[in-house]
Amino acid sequence: MKILRSIPELKAYREKLVDSVGFVPTMGFLHDGHLSLVRQSKADCDHSIVSIFVNPPQFGPNEDFNSYPRDIDHDLAMLDAAGADAAFLPSVDEMYPEGADTFVVPGKIAERLEGAVRPGHFRGVATVVLKLFNLIQAQKAYFGQKDAQQVAVLKKMVADLNVTVELVVMPIIREKDGLAMSSRNTYLSPEERQAATVLYRSLKFGESLISAGEQHADVVKQKMIDFISADKLARIDYVSIADQASLEEQTIIGKPALISLAVRIGRTRLIDNSVV
Incomplete structure (x- = not known):
């Protein structure tokens, strides 16, 4: 599995790929729910790229950005075993260089439910996902149904902004007692x-x-x-x-x-x- 840490590395890798590319965006600390997305990407596409990036703009001031669980070595081992072809691990400065101040602002669909409780959350989600879509140029991108509003917001963004990627939504993966994996x-x-x-x-x-x-x-x-x-x-x-x-x-x-x-x-x- 190729490990890519910068945008130039990612672009150089992507330019060499032929045929279809699947993309799985994650914030890391992976579990079987994430791996189900990777496996589906592997089944559907010739190449599968996974990103691991804890995205600061989608966290509110009193939320858990600093304490959000991270274990990159374990994540990479899981992705390698699952057959991912490449992992993109950018830094915050790589994704948001000094002076970057352009954001995607979703509409009313992002103002309800999670959006009402977490103001600005989907602005951060939509911005980073669109940046990743632009960089990776995948034919298909894979998301879990657990984040149902995120899926709805991103579907609207893809339609409204004419983004040429197919969103594939996969079922919630649960523990034996029903708790959704998270x-x-x-x-x-x-x-x-x-x-x-x-x-x-x-x-x-x-x-x-x-x-x-x-x-x-x-x-x-x-x-x-x-x-x-x-x-x-x-x-x-x-x-x-x-x-x-x-x-x-x-x-x-x-x-x-x-x-x-x-x-x-x-x-x-x-x-x-x-x-x-």
């Missing part, structure tokens, strides 16, 4: 780790209410809130039932609908979702 799960104490399953259990509870015929979104959301609130370690940021494409909240549940939630377990903020 780099931030490492923050959880053993007691918190057990409590964190309330996210998945509440999603399944919401799905069951809808399957049983409940069509009123507010009723399902309130019952899910009550379900989560019964756990003493859980604090809810939001529970949403929205149109999957626009993320506008639904009154009467239509399909496809995205049930999504953000819950703090202790000091750790976790997100999850399902589509009905």
